[in-house]
Amino acid sequence: xxxxxxxxxxxxxxxxxxxxxxxxxxxxxxxxxxxxxxxxxxxxxxxxxxxxxxxxxxxxxxxxxxxxxxxxxxxxxxxxxxxxxxxxxxxxxxxxxxxxxxxxxxxxxxxxxxxxxxxxxxxxxxxxxxxxxxxxxxxxxxxxxxxxxxxxxxxxxxxxxxxxxxxxxxxxxxxxxxxxxxxxxxxxxxxxxxxxxxxxxxxxxxxxxxxxxxxxxxxxxxxxxxxxxxxxxxxxxxxxxxxxxxxxxxxxxxxxxxxxxxxxxxxxxxxxxxxxxxxxxxxxxxxxxxxxxxxxxxxxxxxxxxxxxxxxxxxxxxxxxxxxxxxxxxxxxxxxxxxxxxxxxxxxxxxxxxxxxxxxxxxxxxxxxxxxxxxxxxxxxxxxxxxxxxxxxxxxxxxxxxxxxxxxxxxxxxxxxxxxxxxxxxxxxxxxxxxxxxxxxxxxxxxxxxxxxxxxxxxxxxxxxxxxxxxxxxxxxxxx
Numbered sequence: 001x002x003x004x005x006x007x008x009x010x011x012x013x014x015x016x017x018x019x020x021x022x023x024x025x026x027x028x029x030x031x032x033x034x035x036x037x038x039x040x041x042x043x044x045x046x047x048x049x050x051x052x053x054x055x056x057x058x059x060x061x062x063x064x065x066x067x068x069x070x071x072x073x074x075x076x077x078x079x080x081x082x083x084x085x086x087x088x089x090x091x092x093x094x095x096x097x098x099x100x101x102x103x104x105x106x107x108x109x110x111x112x113x114x115x116x117x118x119x120x121x122x123x124x125x126x127x128x129x130x131x132x133x134x135x136x137x138x139x140x141x142x143x144x145x146x147x148x149x150x151x152x153x154x155x156x157x158x159x160x161x162x163x164x165x166x167x168x169x170x171x172x173x174x175x176x177x178x179x180x181x182x183x184x185x186x187x188x189x190x191x192x193x194x195x196x197x198x199x200x201x202x203x204x205x206x207x208x209x210x211x212x213x214x215x216x217x218x219x220x221x222x223x224x225x226x227x228x229x230x231x232x233x234x235x236x237x238x239x240x241x242x243x244x245x246x247x248x249x250x251x252x253x254x255x256x257x258x259x260x261x262x263x264x265x266x267x268x269x270x271x272x273x274x275x276x277x278x279x280x281x282x283x284x285x286x287x288x289x290x291x292x293x294x295x296x297x298x299x300x301x302x303x304x305x306x307x308x309x310x311x312x313x314x315x316x317x318x319x320x321x322x323x324x325x326x327x328x329x330x331x332x333x334x335x336x337x338x339x340x341x342x343x344x345x346x347x348x349x350x351x352x353x354x355x356x357x358x359x360x361x362x363x364x365x366x367x368x369x370x371x372x373x374x375x376x377x378x379x380x381x382x383x384x385x386x387x388x389x390x391x392x393x394x395x396x397x398x399x400x401x402x403x404x405x406x407x408x409x410x411x412x413x414x415x416x417x418x419x420x421x422x423x424x425x426x427x428x429x430x431x432x433x434x435x436x437x438x439x440x441x442x443x444x445x446x447x448x449x450x451x452x453x454x455x456x457x458x459x460x461x462x463x464x465x466x467x468x469x470x471x472x473x474x475x476x477x478x479x480x
Contacts (some may be wrong), residue, residue, distance in 0.1 A: 001162060001193045002026040002049055007063035009044060009053060009217075014396060018044045020217040022063070026195065028161070031188055033204050033228075034197040036214035037240045037428045038400025042197035043089065045214070046164045048072070049195060051080040067162070082111060085155030086164045089399045089426060090353040091147045095139050100131060100150050103139060107158040121157060128186070129153035130179050134311075141285050144171040144352045144422065145310030145454070152180065156187060163187060165196045167399070169203065170425035171352060173309050173454045174246075177203050199400075199428050200455070201236075202246045205229045213239055242429045247456040252466040255304055259294035261313055263470035274300040275448050276321065276417060280329030283316050289472055291316045291327075296467065298450065300416075303443050305459050306452045308469035314452045315352065317469070318419045321450070322347040333416065347417035352425065354406040358394040363405055366394050370413045380408050383434050400426035404435065411438045418442055420451045424458045436461035 004024045010017040019041050026032050034042045047053040048065050051072050065072040068083060075083075085107075088094050097103045104122045113121075126135050131153060134146055142150065148171050155163060169177050181203050187194060188207075198204065204211075211228040213221040221239065223231070233243060257278075258265035276298040283291040291313035298304055298321075306314050319325030323343030330337050338346065348370075351357055360366045363386055367377050381387040384404040389397060394405055403426050410418050423435055439462045443449045450467075453459055 001028040001030070001068060002195075003064075003066040004045075004048060005064045007048060007061070007065060009048070009062075010060045011396065012058040012060075013393075014059070015392075017060075018217055019048075022048075022218050024212065024219060026193060028193055029188070029191050031184070031194040031196070031207060031209045033201070033208040033211045034195065034214060035199065035201060035211060035241055036220070038199075038404070038426055038431060039398040040214040041217040042214055043166050043399060044217075046086065046166055046195065046197055049162065050084040050086045050164055051075060051077065055080070078111075081107065082158070083160055084162045084164060085158065085160040087148070087151045087155050087166060087168050089167045089170065090355070091144075091151035092139070092353065094151060095147075098138055098140065100135055100137050100139060100142075101126065103150055103154050104157045106154065111158065113158075125153050125157045129156075129183060138286070141288070143311045143315060145173060145176060148172060149176060149180070149310070152183070156183075156192075161191075162193045163195070165194070165198075167198060167426055168196065169198065169200050171310070171422050171454070174456075176310055177454075181207060199242055199424075199426065200457075201242055202244050205244050213241070237429065240428050240430055242432070242457060247460050249456055250460050250463075252305060252459075252463055255297060255299065255465050255467050257293065257296035257467055259296070260292040260472055261469050262293065262296070263308060263468040274334050274446065277332040277335070278320075278329065279332070281317075281320060281331065282328040283313070283320065283325060291320070291469075292472060293317075293329075298448055298467070299465065300448045301443055301446045302464040303439050303449045303451055303462050305463035305466045306450055306469065307454070307459075307466060309471055312469040312471050314469055315421055318349060318421050318450065318452055321417060322349045322419055324349075343417070346415060347419065348410045348413040348415040349419045350403075350406050350410050350421060350423050352422045354402050355395065357406050357409075358402065361393055362391050363394060363397075364390045366405060367409055367412055370409060377408065377412055380411060380438075383437065384408055384431065385434075398426070400428065400431065403427060404431055407435050407438055411442060415447065417448045418450075420449070420453075422453055422455075423451065424453060424455045432458055433461060 007019050007022040008017050009019040054061050096106050101122050104125050105118050108118045184207055208225045211223045212219055254266045256266050258267050278293050278296040281293045320327045323340035439449050
């Protein structure tokens, strides 16, 4: 199905190639996992397979890439579209419509499928991918995890023989990952060829036919599915790979909080301390209530994990705290009410799609942007493995490197509130620990730190307390 021979690829303006002597063969119907450190070339490898390289991205390409026996460089874009379906790291970048079912139908409409056949197929895909609860919703009103699930369904809707997934579980809850795993099994049984670039590996145990570890733009190691499943944790750690066993959820003390959005109410009591207090905070989008907190206290000097299913309002809460979202009720810091503009000045956030937070032309300039004095950040760059890229344009970095850059900027921002929204997306084992350390340092300085995550590995390393949200009655969730 796929044959890549001796490919060297350098993006336009890059000082070094991203892929170097990259060779890979994938048989029809095979499920292959690409893993390895952030920046090893996994996403770029997928772009070779779907024709984004060389048809969209500019650069220098040597070597050959064949898909279904044909050179990718010679295939027209509509042919590539029929042969492949792709889910990018950040799904909102690949949406072409503004509503769930319209997105599922988009590729088939472009291929001129009969309307009745499209309607039948969309209805089937909605059921197969457990999207009935959000069918008809606007994509911009969905949570990041819900958008990711729509993107996965849209990629498979026109039944392409090759499916490419780039970090498909980065924003998914445990229940949603179970459903995605079942979907992979169904697609495999139907004969699809599947390539998955991932850092979270535990759900792929028993799913992958072959696992390919990449490093510095080439294949370093390969395992059969059985060999991979038998690897011990020491071997995985030496390769920089994350665990194959789901991390048990550590029982964390709950913060004081109550209200319809709170799963496991703990009535607030006692004096107001140095942290943040929420009172009567609520948000609704297009008549649909997504967040309703009567009262909650977020302590300073600790890391509070915000958990719950996709669509429970976790990212909405992050935007409220950082002054980016209009809302009912009030937010107090140390007992004093803060308006939205004050919160914007007092807080920092690492968003799910960090590319929206990159503004300058180099890594160093990005870190200096929010500094008030002459602070040094060499040690931080080294701890996050960003020092070799200090003069690189941020948009030329890999997804995981961009993630770490925005984490570093949040660390240096001298804010009283810092929110990390799914900060482990695109992050390998080593950097999971370094990001957790950044959070620990902030908390030790008395900062109010929140981490929104479905990643139990990260929460086990970092979290002190928990605020668990639930989907409000009457709201739609694909995680019920």
